[in-house]
Amino acid sequence: MVDVVRGAAGLVPPAEVEEVELYHPKSWLTKYVFCQDAKVIAIQYSLTAISIGLVALVLSWLMRLQLAFPGYFAFIQADNYYQFITMHGMIMVIYLLTALFLGGFGNYLIPLMVGARDMVFPYVNMLSYWIYLLAVLVLVTSFFVPGGPTGAGWTLYPPQAILSGTPGRDWGIIVMLISLILFIIGFTMGGLNYVVTVLQGRTRGMTLMRLPLTVWGIFTATVMALLAFPALFVGAVMMLFDRLLGTSFFMPNLVELGQHLQYNGGSPILWQHLFWFFGHPEVYIVALPAFGIVSDLISTHARKNIFGYRMMVWAIVGIGALSFVVWAHHMYVSGMNPYFGFFFATTTLIIAVPTALKVYNWVLTLWRGNIHLTVPMLFALAFIVTFVNGGLTGLFLGNVVVDVPLSGTMFVVAHFHMVMGVAPILVIFGAIYHWYPKITGRMLDDTLGKLHFWVTFLGAYAIFFPMHYLGLQGVPRRYYELGQTAFVPPSAATLNVFITVAALIVGAAQMVFLYNLIRSLTHGKEAGGNPWNATTLEWQTLHTPPTHGNFGRELPVVYRWPYDYSVPGADRDFVPQNQPTITRSV
Amino acid sequence: MSIIVLFLAVIAAIIGWWLSQQRLAAKPWLEEGTLSHFPGTGALTLPPAQIGLGVFLAVVGSLFALLISAYSVRMGLVDGKPLPAPKILWVNTGVLVLSSAALQWAHIAAKRGEMGVVRAGLFAGAAFALAFLVGQFLAWRELSADGYYLAANSASSFFYLITGFHGLHLAGGIVALGRTTGRAWSGNRTADVRLGVGLCTFYWHFLLVLWLVLFAVLTRGAEDFLAICRSLAA
Numbered sequence: 001m002v003d004v005v006r007g008a009a010g011l012v013p014p015a016e017v018e019e020v021e022l023y024h025p026k027s028w029l030t031k032y033v034f035c036q037d038a039k040v041i042a043i044q045y046s047l048t049a050i051s052i053g054l055v056a057l058v059l060s061w062l063m064r065l066q067l068a069f070p071g072y073f074a075f076i077q078a079d080n081y082y083q084f085i086t087m088h089g090m091i092m093v094i095y096l097l098t099a100l101f102l103g104g105f106g107n108y109l110i111p112l113m114v115g116a117r118d119m120v121f122p123y124v125n126m127l128s129y130w131i132y133l134l135a136v137l138v139l140v141t142s143f144f145v146p147g148g149p150t151g152a153g154w155t156l157y158p159p160q161a162i163l164s165g166t167p168g169r170d171w172g173i174i175v176m177l178i179s180l181i182l183f184i185i186g187f188t189m190g191g192l193n194y195v196v197t198v199l200q201g202r203t204r205g206m207t208l209m210r211l212p213l214t215v216w217g218i219f220t221a222t223v224m225a226l227l228a229f230p231a232l233f234v235g236a237v238m239m240l241f242d243r244l245l246g247t248s249f250f251m252p253n254l255v256e257l258g259q260h261l262q263y264n265g266g267s268p269i270l271w272q273h274l275f276w277f278f279g280h281p282e283v284y285i286v287a288l289p290a291f292g293i294v295s296d297l298i299s300t301h302a303r304k305n306i307f308g309y310r311m312m313v314w315a316i317v318g319i320g321a322l323s324f325v326v327w328a329h330h331m332y333v334s335g336m337n338p339y340f341g342f343f344f345a346t347t348t349l350i351i352a353v354p355t356a357l358k359v360y361n362w363v364l365t366l367w368r369g370n371i372h373l374t375v376p377m378l379f380a381l382a383f384i385v386t387f388v389n390g391g392l393t394g395l396f397l398g399n400v401v402v403d404v405p406l407s408g409t410m411f412v413v414a415h416f417h418m419v420m421g422v423a424p425i426l427v428i429f430g431a432i433y434h435w436y437p438k439i440t441g442r443m444l445d446d447t448l449g450k451l452h453f454w455v456t457f458l459g460a461y462a463i464f465f466p467m468h469y470l471g472l473q474g475v476p477r478r479y480y481e482l483g484q485t486a487f488v489p490p491s492a493a494t495l496n497v498f499i500t501v502a503a504l505i506v507g508a509a510q511m512v513f514l515y516n517l518i519r520s521l522t523h524g525k526e527a528g529g530n531p532w533n534a535t536t537l538e539w540q541t542l543h544t545p546p547t548h549g550n551f552g553r554e555l556p557v558v559y560r561w562p563y564d565y566s567v568p569g570a571d572r573d574f575v576p577q578n579q580p581t582i583t584r585s586v
Numbered sequence: 587m588s589i590i591v592l593f594l595a596v597i598a599a600i601i602g603w604w605l606s607q608q609r610l611a612a613k614p615w616l617e618e619g620t621l622s623h624f625p626g627t628g629a630l631t632l633p634p635a636q637i638g639l640g641v642f643l644a645v646v647g648s649l650f651a652l653l654i655s656a657y658s659v660r661m662g663l664v665d666g667k668p669l670p671a672p673k674i675l676w677v678n679t680g681v682l683v684l685s686s687a688a689l690q691w692a693h694i695a696a697k698r699g700e701m702g703v704v705r706a707g708l709f710a711g712a713a714f715a716l717a718f719l720v721g722q723f724l725a726w727r728e729l730s731a732d733g734y735y736l737a738a739n740s741a742s743s744f745f746y747l748i749t750g751f752h753g754l755h756l757a758g759g760i761v762a763l764g765r766t767t768g769r770a771w772s773g774n775r776t777a778d779v780r781l782g783v784g785l786c787t788f789y790w791h792f793l794l795v796l797w798l799v800l801f802a803v804l805t806r807g808a809e810d811f812l813a814i815c816r817s818l819a820a
Contacts, residue, residue, distance in 0.1 A: 325591065
C-alpha cells in the first residue's frame with residue numbers, strides 16, 4: 001500500500017513502518033463471529049467476560065447469604081461455600097478483570113488510540129479470543145462435573161487442593177487447572193499482539209511520549225502479564241502432574257487415615273512462590289490499565305491536561321518493574337526467614353511511592369479544572385477515593401508484624417476487595433460509560449447511569465468498610481460459619497446481615513446497568529463522533545462506530561500529545577491529536 | 587527463585603535500554619507540530635513478525651527460567667540429587683546442533699537466493715530436529731527402564747517435565763518449519779521465504795541454547811551455579 005498522501009501543504013512524509021494489508025471479511029460468519037477485526041474481538045471478549053462475571057456476582061450473593069444467615073439455606077453446605085469462594089475469586093481476578101482490561105479494552109483501544117488499522121497479527125488475535133472462550137467454557141463445566149468445582153480457595157494451595165476432603169478434588173481441580181492453562185495460552189497470543197502493535201503499529205508522529213496513558217497502562221500491564229503468567233502456567237502443569245500422574249512437585253510426605261500416601265518430599269511452599277510470582281504482578285496487571293484509563297477520563301472530563309504526564313509514564317513503568325520483587329509479601333505467614341520478610345516488606349512499601357505519585361497527579365489534574373460531573377467522571381473520582389482507601393490498608397498489611405495477626409481475618413478480604421476489586425471495577429464502569437458512544441454510536445442513559453453509580457459506590461463502601469472492622473475484631477476469613485468464640489462479639493452477626501443486605505442491593509444495581517447497556521443500543525441519544533470533546537485519535541474517526549480499518553483511506557498524522565485541553569488561545573477547549581498547529585505570523 | 591529474578595533483570599535491562607532510546611524525558615506538551623512536520627515514532631525497522639518472535643521468546647525464556655527456579659528450589663531440599671544423565675543425551679545434543687546448523691545454512695542461502703540449498707537446509711533441519719525428539723524419547727525410555735520413571739523421585743519428575751516442555755516447543759517449531767518448507771517447495775523466489783526461514787532459524791538457535799542450559803542444569807554440570815543462586819536467595 002502506498003503511504004504517501006498529498007495534503008493541503010504538499011507531501012506528507014511516508015510512515016517509517018509500512019501499512020499492513022487488511023484482511024477483509026467475506027461472509028457474515030467471518031464478519032461477526034470468526035472475525036479478525038480487533039474491535040469485534042474486543043466486544044466478544046467483553047461480553048464473555050461480563051457474562052462469566054455475572055456468575056461470580058451470583059456466587060458472591062450466595063456466600064454473603066450464608067455468612068449473614070448461617071445454616072438457613074439447605075443448599076449452601078460447607079463444601080458449596082468453599083466452592084463459591086474459589087470460583088468467585090478465580091473468575092473475578094482472571095476471567096473477568098484480566099480479560100476485560102486487556103482483551104476487551106486493550107483490543108478496542110490500542111489500535112484506535114495509536115492510529116493503527118488493526119492489531120499486527122489479526123489471525124492470532126482472533127485465536128486468542130476463541131481459546132479464551134474455550135477456557136471460560138471449561139471453567140463453567142466444572143460446575144457440572146461430579147463433585148462440583150474445586151473448593152481449594154482461589155490460590156489453590158497444595159497439598160489440600162488435591163487431597164480428599166477438599167471439595168472438587170476428583171474433577172473440579174483438574175478442570176480448573178486445564179482452564180487456567182488454556183487461558184494463559186490464549187492470553188499470550190493476545191498479549192503478543194498488544195505489545196507488538198504498540199511497538200510497531202503507531203501512526204506517523206505518534207511517539208511513545210504522545211501515547212495516551214490508557215495505552216501506556218495497557219501496554220505495561222501486558223508486558224508484565226506475558227512475563228508473569230508463565231509462573232501460573234508452570235505451577236498449573238506441575239499440580240496437574242501431581243494430581244494425575246503421581247509426581248510430588250508440591251506434595252510432601254502425607255499420612256491420610258493412617259495410610260502413607262504415595263507422595264514424597266515435595267514442597268508446598270514452591271507452589272506459593274510460583275503462584276504469587278504470578279499473583280502479585282497480577283494485581284498490577286489489573287491496576288495499571290485502570291490507572292491509565294482513569295487518567296484519560298479525569299483529564300477529558302475536567303477539561304485539563306493531565307498533571308505530570310512524564311511522571312505518570314515513569315510511574316507506570318516503575319510500578320511494573322517493582323511489582324516483580326514484592327511477591328512474597330503474600331507469604332509472610334508461610335514461615336519464611338525473617339530477613340526475607342524484611343526485604344519484601346521494604347520493596348512493598350517502596351512501590352507505594354510511584355503509586356502515591358499517581359494519586360497526587362490525579363488530584364492535581366482536578367485542581368482548578370473545569371470539572372464535568374458526567375457518569376464516567378463520577379466513576380473516575382470514585383476510583384481515586386477507593387484506591388486510596390484500599391492502598392492505605394495495604395500499607396498496614398505490607399508490614400510483617402501487622403500482617404501476621406491480620407492475615408487470616410476479614411481485614412484482608414476488605415483490603416483486597418477495595419484495592420483490586422471495587423477500584424478496577426469502578427474504572428471498568430467509567431470506561432464503559434465513556435467509550436460506549438464510540439462503540440455503539442449512542443449515549444448511555446444518564447439518569448440510570450447516575451443511579452447505578454451512587455448505589456454501586458455507596459453500596460461498595462457499605463459492604464467493605466464494616467469488613468475492616470470485623471477483621472480487626474478477629475473475625476476470620478474463609479470460615480463457613482463463625483459459631484461461638486470468646487472474642488468476637490455477637491453484634492458481628494448483625495453487621496454481617498447488614499453487609500449482606502448491602503451486597504444484594506449493589507448486585508441488583510448492576511441489573512440497572514445491564515438494562516441500560518441493552519436499551520441504549522436502540523433507544524440511546526445519538527452520540528455523534530466526539531460527544532465528550534476528547535482529543536485522542538479514537539474520537540476523530542470518520543465513522544462512529546469506526547468501520548473495519550478504523551480510519552478510512554488515510555491514517556491520521558499526530559501533531560501533539562493527547563492532553564491539549566483548555567489550551568489558551570485555541571478556539572475550542574480541546575485540540576485533537578491529529579490537528580497541526582496553525583503557523584501564525586508573530 | 588533467584589534464577590527467574592536474574593532472568594527478569596536481564597529482560598528489564600533490555601527494556602530499560604530500549605526505553606532510554608525513546609526520549610522518555612521529552613516534554614510532549616511543548617512539542618506541537620505544524621502540518622506535515624512530526625517526529626519519527628522510534629519504531630524499529632524490523633518486520634513485526636520478527637519482533638513478535640522476540641517477545642514470544644522472552645515469554646518462553648520466562649517459562650523455562652521459572653522451571654529452572656522451581657528445580658533449583660526443589661534440589662536445595664535435603665533429598666535433592668540430580669539424575670545420572672543417559673549417554674544418549676550427548677548424541678541428542680549433537681543432533682540438535684546439526685539441526686540448528688542446517689537451518690543456519692538455509693538462512694544464509696535464502697539471503698543469497700539459492701533456492702535449492704534453502705530446501706536442502708530446511709529439510710535437513712527438520713529431519714535432525716525430529717531425530718532429536720526421537721532421541722529424547724529414547725532417553726526417557728532408558729531412564730524409566732533404570733527405575734527413574736516419572737514419579738520415582740523429584741529429580742526425575744523435573745527431568746521429564748522440563749525436557750517435555752522443551753520437546754513441545756521444538757515440536758511446535760517443527761510445525762512452523764513444515765509450513766515454511768512447504769512454501770519453499772511450492773515457490774521459486776527465495777524472497778518469499780526469507781523471513782520465514784530467518785524466524786525458524788532464530789527460534790532454533792534459541793531452543794539450542796536453551797537445551798544446552800537445561801542439559802547442564804538437569805545433569806550435574808550446573809550444580810555449582812545453582813548452589814550460588816541458592817545461597818543468594820537464602
